[in-house]
Amino acid sequence: MTPVPLPIATPRTALVTGASQGGLAVAERLVQDGVRVALNGRQPQRLTEAANRLRRQGGTVLELPCDAGEATAMAAAVDTVTSTWGGLDLVVDNAGVGGPSGPTWEIPAQEWWKALEDNLRTTLVGACAAIPAMLAGTGGRIIHISSEAGHSTWPYVSAYSTAKAGAIKLTENLARELRNLPVTVFAYHPGIMETGLTQAALTHRAPANPWSRRYAAWFARQIEKGNSIPITAAVDALVTLASGPADHLHGRFLTTVDITTLATTMSEDCSSRPPGS
Numbered sequence: 001m002t003p004v005p006l007p008i009a010t011p012r013t014a015l016v017t018g019a020s021q022g023g024l025a026v027a028e029r030l031v032q033d034g035v036r037v038a039l040n041g042r043q044p045q046r047l048t049e050a051a052n053r054l055r056r057q058g059g060t061v062l063e064l065p066c067d068a069g070e071a072t073a074m075a076a077a078v079d080t081v082t083s084t085w086g087g088l089d090l091v092v093d094n095a096g097v098g099g100p101s102g103p104t105w106e107i108p109a110q111e112w113w114k115a116l117e118d119n120l121r122t123t124l125v126g127a128c129a130a131i132p133a134m135l136a137g138t139g140g141r142i143i144h145i146s147s148e149a150g151h152s153t154w155p156y157v158s159a160y161s162t163a164k165a166g167a168i169k170l171t172e173n174l175a176r177e178l179r180n181l182p183v184t185v186f187a188y189h190p191g192i193m194e195t196g197l198t199q200a201a202l203t204h205r206a207p208a209n210p211w212s213r214r215y216a217a218w219f220a221r222q223i224e225k226g227n228s229i230p231i232t233a234a235v236d237a238l239v240t241l242a243s244g245p246a247d248h249l250h251g252r253f254l255t256t257v258d259i260t261t262l263a264t265t266m267s268e269d270c271s272s273r274p275p276g277s
Helices: 024-032 044-056 071-085 109-136 158-177 196-203 210-224 231-242 256-271
Strands: 013-016 036-041 061-065 090-093 140-145 183-189 253-255
Touching: 013 024, 013 071, 024 036, 024 044, 024 231, 036 044, 036 071, 044 061, 061 071, 071 109, 090 109, 090 231, 109 140, 109 158, 109 183, 140 158, 140 231, 158 183, 183 231, 231 256, 253 256
Parallel strands: 013 036, 013 090, 036 061, 090 140, 140 183, 183 253
Antiparallel strands: none
């Protein structure tokens, strides 16, 4: 039986969507590890500010401003990465929106559907743009930034929850389709962090919508109870995931705790082996 080829252990090039907001911490860590990083986002000015910040740290960076849900634009973005750097090893699918909140039947259907599409379409489009490029090279990994909202029920934000559930199921199906190919995909839930959509909710703790206020208050309580994850821990876990030790969990929904536990177990296994084994 021919063994399944695996992606390279350490990524050399990466594309991070939603990079001017929650994805910036990921891009920053990848740059620190010597990875060349392409930044994607819909706001060119903020993207340039993020890119300049990384360049001041010595990073090699590309700016690719476009809507991550637009297939033609994302195909062009991936082509720019591969033509500039010779390949694409890692995609961090971080783009997304919070969407409307409230009883589902009270939300205009068009608004609900747009939120679902904005979140799920970016995952689909990013994967479909990246996978052919990765297969043409040495393989790669795609990490979708997921949420507990897609893994369990989150009432009153059903569009966001449904989109995240769809992305988890898409990840599972892609994993089956890629099982004999050198591309691995994961749905990664970093946890509650004071960045990205959580930070946006906390910043607007007195919105007109009472359901948005409810979720903002809930996030605040979780943070006060110590149920949040430090950004550094979440980013460390993502980098671990991007470097291969969890490839046997291809297609899974994984959390920061899952990956940290895996890394600890691997470290303990290595330390218990006799020298030279």
